Amino acid sequence: MSNVFDGNEYRDYIERMKLRTKQLALSAIRIIQRLPREEAAKIIGRQMLRSSTSVGANYRAVCRARTNREFVAKMRIVCEEIDESQYWCELLLDAKLGPPSLLTPFHKESTELTAVFTKALDTARRKLKKRP
Numbered sequence: 001m002s003n004v005f006d007g008n009e010y011r012d013y014i015e016r017m018k019l020r021t022k023q024l025a026l027s028a029i030r031i032i033q034r035l036p037r038e039e040a041a042k043i044i045g046r047q048m049l050r051s052s053t054s055v056g057a058n059y060r061a062v063c064r065a066r067t068n069r070e071f072v073a074k075m076r077i078v079c080e081e082i083d084e085s086q087y088w089c090e091l092l093l094d095a096k097l098g099p100p101s102l103l104t105p106f107h108k109e110s111t112e113l114t115a116v117f118t119k120a121l122d123t124a125r126r127k128l129k130k131r132p
Contacts, residue, residue, distance in 0.1 A: 014063055021056035024109055028052035031102045041097040048088035054081040068128055075121045082117055086110040
């Protein structure tokens with residue numbers, strides 16, 4: 001999908017992004033395990049866990065897209081899920097319901113991934129519009 005990388009660089013990039021999305025999900029698991037047992041923390045934590053694990057699973061689907069249109073549709077889901085993960089993390093931070101030592105790096109990584117995925121989606125959309 002990209003003109004910036006040669007074939008090997010692109011494959012390496014894809015693998016790095018798969019690893020980053022998996023690490024994000026693992027970070028969410030570690031955060032959830034450290035949340036207090038109160039109801040609000042459980043509910044918000046579960047939501048964060050669902051959305052952050054969905055990022056990696058859906059990113060893998062993006063990597064298997066057969067067309068640019070399919071890529072755009074699947075990447076849109078990834079963008080929605082990473083944004084949602086970031087939102088739940090912000091709620092946990094703002095409500096002081098979880099350890100900042102884990103939530104702050106999670107928030108930083110989700111912000112970076114949001115930027116990467118949004119850029120990829122915008123680029124793919126532009127390519128779709130250029131087609132006759």
